[in-house]
Amino acid sequence: MNIGIIGCGNISDTYFDSQQIFNNINIIGCSDILQGLADSKAEKYQIKSYSVEGLLKNKNIDIILNLTTPNVHKDIIIKSLKNGKHCFSEKPLATNFMDGLEIEETAKINNLQVGCAPDTFLGAAGQKARSLIENQEIGKVVLGTFNIMSHGMEDWHPNPEFFFKPGAGPVFDLGVYYLTQLINLNGPIRSVTASSSTVQQKRIISSKPRFGDKITVETPTTLMGILEFHNEAKIQFNCSWDIWKHSHTNMELYGLDGSMIIPDPNFFSGSILVSNKNNKWKDVNNDGMLLGIPNTTDNNGKKIANYRGIGLSDMINSILKNKKPRCSLDLSLHVLEVMESIITSSEKENKIYLKTKPQKPEILTESEISLLKI
Numbered sequence: 001m002n003i004g005i006i007g008c009g010n011i012s013d014t015y016f017d018s019q020q021i022f023n024n025i026n027i028i029g030c031s032d033i034l035q036g037l038a039d040s041k042a043e044k045y046q047i048k049s050y051s052v053e054g055l056l057k058n059k060n061i062d063i064i065l066n067l068t069t070p071n072v073h074k075d076i077i078i079k080s081l082k083n084g085k086h087c088f089s090e091k092p093l094a095t096n097f098m099d100g101l102e103i104e105e106t107a108k109i110n111n112l113q114v115g116c117a118p119d120t121f122l123g124a125a126g127q128k129a130r131s132l133i134e135n136q137e138i139g140k141v142v143l144g145t146f147n148i149m150s151h152g153m154e155d156w157h158p159n160p161e162f163f164f165k166p167g168a169g170p171v172f173d174l175g176v177y178y179l180t181q182l183i184n185l186n187g188p189i190r191s192v193t194a195s196s197s198t199v200q201q202k203r204i205i206s207s208k209p210r211f212g213d214k215i216t217v218e219t220p221t222t223l224m225g226i227l228e229f230h231n232e233a234k235i236q237f238n239c240s241w242d243i244w245k246h247s248h249t250n251m252e253l254y255g256l257d258g259s260m261i262i263p264d265p266n267f268f269s270g271s272i273l274v275s276n277k278n279n280k281w282k283d284v285n286n287d288g289m290l291l292g293i294p295n296t297t298d299n300n301g302k303k304i305a306n307y308r309g310i311g312l313s314d315m316i317n318s319i320l321k322n323k324k325p326r327c328s329l330d331l332s333l334h335v336l337e338v339m340e341s342i343i344t345s346s347e348k349e350n351k352i353y354l355k356t357k358p359q360k361p362e363i364l365t366e367s368e369i370s371l372l373k374i
Contacts, residue, residue, distance in 0.1 A: 001026070001086075001316050004055045006076055007067030008032040008041040011090060015065060016045050018309025021295070023374045024316045025309060027065070031055040056083045063088060065312065070167050074099040077114060081106045086319060088115040088312045091176045092339065093332040095167030100336045104329060113318070115325045116332035118177050119311025121184040122364045123268025124292025128284065129260065130185050130363060137274055139257030141186055144235040146178045147248040152241035154205045154215060161215050163241075164203060169219040170239040171339050174266065178237070178251060179227075179335050181265035185253070186229045188357045189338050194225030196346035199242040223342055230357065268292060269305040290369045313372045314364070330358035 008030055019025045031050045032038040042049035064080035066089035074094040080087035093116045094100045107114045148170050153160040203215040222240040251262040263270025269292035272284040286292040294303035311327035318325040334356040341352040
């Protein structure tokens with residue numbers, strides 16, 4: 001199936017490079033609201049560049065890969081569907097739940113698939129943690145925590161304004177990884193209770209080139225609360241861009257027979273720590289799994305596993321086999337409803353019960369991955 005990219009920012013290079021990892025990703029065209037940017041990417045990867053409208057109308061393209069900014073995700077997805085094309089989008093699906101429902105309705109009317117990042121839960125750490133849980137290594141999961149804590153983006157990002165607008169903030173920008181991972185491990189979420197604060201109404205940019213500029217904060221920068229799952233587990237969360245330093249782990253789950261520490265779900269691999277009852281922590285390494293083998297380096301030169309594109313590859317395979325993709329519309333719509341409910345619950349100071357209830361994505365086996373990898 002032929003793919004056309006809309007949105008040629010930094011993340012597009014990751015998806016272009018995924019063609020060297022997965023055997024069914026074939027990008028034949030790209031576009032961007034900035035035509036010069038599309039032209040440069042087309043030249044770099046030896047494909048054709050188009051206007052956005054020209055790409056949407058191109059009859060040789062089967063799937064639109066939507067890498068635009070979140071505020072136009074819904075618009076591009078809807079246009080893709082109305083032009084007879086499947087669509088895989090970067091996260092989040094949309095900036096509000098009503099837009100997500102419109103996407104769902106349009107996909108049904110046109111009998112087309114919509115997939116959505118993140119796909120990191122399909123990595124070695126997410127799949128290994130799930131197998132450990134389903135094999136009762138810590139017993140029934142009853143409690144847990146996850147923590148997203150930093151001082152925000154204005155200290156390093158060259159243009160950090162968007163992160164402090166509605167549809168962004170720590171939950172929509174990073175919480176999406178944690179929520180998706182938790183649903184992969186525990187199943188769907190039943191209710192949300194949250195509280196929020198905005199510590200600073202203005203942020204001062206300390207990164208270049210906009211050093212000294214002020215940002216007006218338009219969304220909460222700290223949100224904390226409790227997620228109740230349909231499996232009766234309760235997960236406490238703390239998502240904040242108002243913290244300089246901390247010593248919390250990313251994610252922990254507590255079962256009747258033990259505990260588990262899970263690595264940052266923004267990444268594909270990392271050690272899982274498991275303790276049976278009161279015993280010492282045992283390190284469960286997953287680097288040998290196909291989506292855990294280090295294949296690149298991070299900004300500090302550390303070897304890491306980065307297999308972004310597996311969600312798109314799985315979606316293509318699922319379309320051809322007439323089954324539901326793992327990064328499904330059902331899953332991303334549920335995550336979107338949870339994120340919006342966290343904001344709404346904090347504003348209304350009440351518990352919100354969710355309407356969506358997707359099934360857990362199927363486990364991605366090593367044999368299935370081997371059929372997709374080059």
